[in-house]
Amino acid sequence: MVDLTTRYMGLSLKNPIIIASSGLTGNVESIKKLEANGAGAVVLKSIFEEEIIMEYDHMMNKMDQFESDYEYFDYYDYKIKEENVSKYLQLIKDAKAAVSIPVIASINCVSSHEWTYFAKKIEEAGADAIELNAFILPSDPERSSAENEKVYFDIVNTIKKEVKIPVAMKMSYYFSNLAQMIKKLSETELKGIVLFNRFYSPDFDIEELKVISSHIFSTQSDQVMPLRWISIMAEKVSCDLAATTGIHKGEDVIKMLLAGAKAVQVASTIYQNGAEYIQTMLKEIEEWMERHNYLNIDQFRAKLSQAKNENGAHYERVQFMRYFGEKESTL
Amino acid sequence: MEDLSYYKEKRSEDWRVELRKTKKAKERTLMERISMLEQDAVERSQNIEEVNLGLTEEMALVEAQRCLDCANPTCITGCPVGINIPGFIKKIEVKDFLGAAEVLKDTNTLPAVCGRVCPQEKQCENSCFYTVQLKKPPVAIGYLERFAADYERNSGKMAIPKVATNNGIKVAIIGSGPAGLAASADLVKFGYDVTVFEALHEIGGVLKYGIPEFRLPNEIVDVEIENLRKMGVKFRTNFIVGKTASFDDLRAQGYQAFFVGSGAGLPRFMNIPGENSIGIFSSNEYLTRVNLMKAADNNYDTPVSFGDTIAVIGGGNTAMDSVRTAKRLGAKRAVIIYRRSIEEMPARVEEVKHAQEEGIEFMNLHNPVEYIADQDGHVKQMRLQKMKLGEPDASGRRRPIPIDGSEFLMDVDAVVVSVGVSPNPLIPSSLKDLETTKWGTIVVNQDTMQSSVKDIFAGGDIVRGGATVILAMGDGRKAAAGIHDYLMEKVKKN
Structure with a gap:
């Protein structure tokens, strides 16, 4: 029998499959089902600013029917936020009482001040750790890279002043010097970095000439980004790395562990295949380990990371070169 | 139409x-x-x-x-x-x-x-x-x-409206604000034995505790209350329905119908760090202490010293009342901090104009994100974030968007948070069969103002969340007609 246990952010996990922050982790019944099917940990659903704004607009439309005063709902978004925070804290308490796997709370951060107050309450509610979900798209041409990057460090520093529990940062790859950014963040008080955040992306409906949502779920091909960057950074960072986006099968988990991840986060595959699919993925990992005579994860973790690979250039190659060069045109 | x-x-x-x-x-x-x-x-x-x-x-x-x-x-x-x-x-x-x-x-x-x-x-x-x-x-x-x-x-020729002969049927009005006063006037005219229960020591509700003398002199409200007394309305102050006596207690005393006009007396805050510091007031507390409890007068029991720089958070009439009160109490710098532009302020144009004329400073497109207290826990600074305007929200006003990295500190001696109030939760929470909305307001039939508890009618802020004085009075009158129909039907059945 192989040992699938791993340590991530100082937490002991029975296996490396963490259920990512999503609707799957938004209520206790679902969390219990995920645990029963073998999840190693859960990251609770984030509270999003957009949801608060939508509820605010809905409330204002309702109140308008009563000819209510603007003054009444001018700051009502704060009240909605307070209610959502209170519900969230209750979710943490209920989840902690219902399951024995680690419960990681998630904070959707857009600025350094926004949620610091909230972090303290999350710790008091009993969360095992916090994942800062940094949804920052560097789309403002007037802002410098340095300004954008500073926000991340400000968030970490401010939150770490408030809490003692381990904190991870889930980040995107939109940086001009990604390797240095990951390294520098790992040298803060963060205990983990999750690569990479998956943003909502717009798509176009060319018949209706409308902006629509692109694919909601990730696909397996999306895993190339975390795979490359975890491989490159695994032996160069001062905190744990977790992989997410495009991890759909047991083999994908194995790849990320070989790259050097301490754990992986999954959501799309569970939405598509159900909670029971966690068992299938775990079985695939176990069978592979048995086939390769590994007794525990540490025996193969980071085995294919850039630092441990003789041909490190593979990881940094950006041109297909020979592949397309040798492939004859069929046109 | x-x-x-x-x-x-x-x-x-x-x-x-x-x-x-x-x-x-x-x-x-x-x-x-x-x-x-x-x-x-x-x-x-x-x-x-x-x-x-x-x-x-x-x-x-x-x-x-x-x-x-x-x-x-x-x-x-x-x-x-x-x-x-x-x-x-x-x-x-x-x-x-x-x-x-x-x-x-x-x-x-x-x-x-x-x-x-x-x-x-x-x-x-x-x-x-x-x-x-x-x-x-x-x-x-x-x-x-x-x-x-x-x-x-x-x-001196103020006519006292004619009232019908007292029919002996007792009706309770809970709250003596504009909705309650309007309901009591119509009900006493119909001939009911009307008693108004008021939680505070003064009659008038928000007209007294919330609106300062310089905008609405108490004397104006007192004359109306005196007229109601002359018409036969009884008033009981320092009486909290739901605490001093329950609805069942009042029913046992013979009250056959109730009008709830308990208003929106629960101040809201922003829940930002440091907001519990000493020297940070809700506008409700600030205005009530000044308007009803003479807090600005050292000869009274609960005087307060507010300091030289007073910041008021918000852009409504209550914020204007608070900041103009602060100026009158001697603040050298009385400042409005509002996260949208002056055009989006919900306050009356006249109140904004008056405030500007009186030397009130307006810091629009600013929002507090943190308060910093001194060693004694008293607020000494606020961290303000600059804002910009985004797309219009459901009210048609452009939404305030924080500008990252724009925060700065401002010294303050006191802060008045005037970001709205919620319905008073005491009555809804004391009646389990009373249907309420998720916002804590009482659900009523919009024609009769009758709630899910048949003998309870409601109007004003406790139904609308936030209502103008005239709408609250309109509710009170509609509810009085509803109560009249309800009680006449009841009498007919018996």
Whole structure:
């Protein structure tokens, strides 16, 4: 029998499959089902600013029917936020009482001040750790890279002043010097970095000439980004790395562990295949380990990371070169 | 569109037809809108006397002539309770000032109050022919309403409305704000034995604790309360229904119906770090302590020293009342901090103008994100974030968006948080069968104001969340009619 246990952010996990922050982790019944099917940990659903704004607009439309005063709902978004925070804290308490796997709370951060107050309450509610979900798209041409990057460090520093529990940062790859950014963040008080955040992306409906949502779920091909960057950074960072986006099968988990991840986060595959699919993925990992005579994860973790690979250039190659060069045109 | 047949009938009366002929419409439209007489800005910022001084008879007569007595009076549809506006203005034009007050009182229990605090520029005056068609300043409906009501009060001929013989049926009114006072007036006229229960030591609700003397003198409200007493309404102060006595206790004492007008007395905060520091008040606490508990007077039991720099968070009328109060209490720097631009402020245009004239500083597009306290836990600084405006929200106003990295510190001695209030939760939480919304308001039938508990009716802020004074009074009157129907039906069955 192989040992699938791993340590991530100082937490002991029975296996490396963490259920990512999503609707799957938004209520206790679902969390219990995920645990029963073998999840190693859960990251609770984030509270999003957009949801608060939508509820605010809905409330204002309702109140308008009563000819209510603007003054009444001018700051009502704060009240909605307070209610959502209170519900969230209750979710943490209920989840902690219902399951024995680690419960990681998630904070959707857009600025350094926004949620610091909230972090303290999350710790008091009993969360095992916090994942800062940094949804920052560097789309403002007037802002410098340095300004954008500073926000991340400000968030970490401010939150770490408030809490003692381990904190991870889930980040995107939109940086001009990604390797240095990951390294520098790992040298803060963060205990983990999750690569990479998956943003909502717009798509176009060319018949209706409308902006629509692109694919909601990730696909397996999306895993190339975390795979490359975890491989490159695994032996160069001062905190744990977790992989997410495009991890759909047991083999994908194995790849990320070989790259050097301490754990992986999954959501799309569970939405598509159900909670029971966690068992299938775990079985695939176990069978592979048995086939390769590994007794525990540490025996193969980071085995294919850039630092441990003789041909490190593979990881940094950006041109297909020979592949397309040798492939004859069929046109 | 409401049924205006009653209005058309009145408009066809001979005297009105003749009056319209005395001056051509064109001449009327060429007249300039009258300006309100006001105390000097510097002088008034150091006293608590009323800022607006009212119109003289001559001014009222001139302004009344501007009203065209339209066949299609859009101003009436702009009024939440459908006051016969041209009806009372034309009475002023013929110098029948008491008659004008009578027309007002047909639909408005407290015209002297509404003439002072109603947002006419968003309601009747916004729908006036001058505004809509001529793009000129509207008839000064609010000023004229106040004039007629003040004239009646000062004339010594204030009529006490006739009341029906007491039928012995006890009705309880919970809360003595505008909704409760309006309900009590109509119910006592129907002949009921009406008692108003008030949690505070003063009658008047938000009219007393919330609106400062310089905008609405207590004397105006007291005269109306005295009239209600004369009509037979009983008042019990320091009585909290749900604590001092339950609904069942009151039912056992013979009360057969209830009107809940308990308002929105629960202050909201922003839940940002440091907000619990000493020296940070809700506007409710700040205004109540100053207006009702004489907190600015060291001879009273609970004086407070507010300091030199007072920041008020918010952009509504309550924020303006708070910041102007701070100025009057001696603040060297009284500052409004509001996260949108001045155009988006919910406060009345007149209140913003008065505040600016009095030297109030406006820091628009700023929002507090943190308060910093000294060693004793007293607020000494606030961290402000600069904001920009984004896309319009559901109210049509542009949404405030924080500018990252724009935070800075500002020294303050006290902060008044005026970001809204929620319905008082005491009554909804004391009745498990009472249907409420997720916002804590009571669900009622909009025609009768009856709640899910048959003998309980409700109106004003406890139903709407936030209502203007006139809407709250309209609710009180509608509920009084609903209670009357309910009780008559009950009597018939028995």
